[in-house]
Amino acid sequence: MTVYVDDLRTVKRSKMWPWLQSCHMFADTLDELHAMAEKVGMHPAWFQGHKELPHYDLTPNKRAQAVH
Numbered sequence: 001m002t003v004y005v006d007d008l009r010t011v012k013r014s015k016m017w018p019w020l021q022s023c024h025m026f027a028d029t030l031d032e033l034h035a036m037a038e039k040v041g042m043h044p045a046w047f048q049g050h051k052e053l054p055h056y057d058l059t060p061n062k063r064a065q066a067v068h
Contacts, residue, residue: 003027003036005058005066023063026055040065 008021027033037047037056048055058066 003032003066005063008060008063021060022057024053024055025058025063025066026053030054036066 003025004027005025006023008023010019010021012019025033025036027036033054033056034044034047037044040058040062042056042058042062046056048057
């Protein structure tokens with residue numbers, strides 16, 4: 001299984017939650033991506049099905065789970 005996780009970035013989301021750290025998790029295939037997402041406790045509804053880069057957004061805690 002090949003799954004990729006990029007570096008954490010601090011991004012501005014909204015007035016309520018102005019600054020959050022997040023990163024992307026993506027994979028060679030959607031099956032691999034969804035399998036890893038399930039393994040780290042991601043809900044299927046959190047999938048970002050963008051045509052160019054289908055991915056899940058990870059919090060720092062989820063990123064730590066994905067890379068270990």
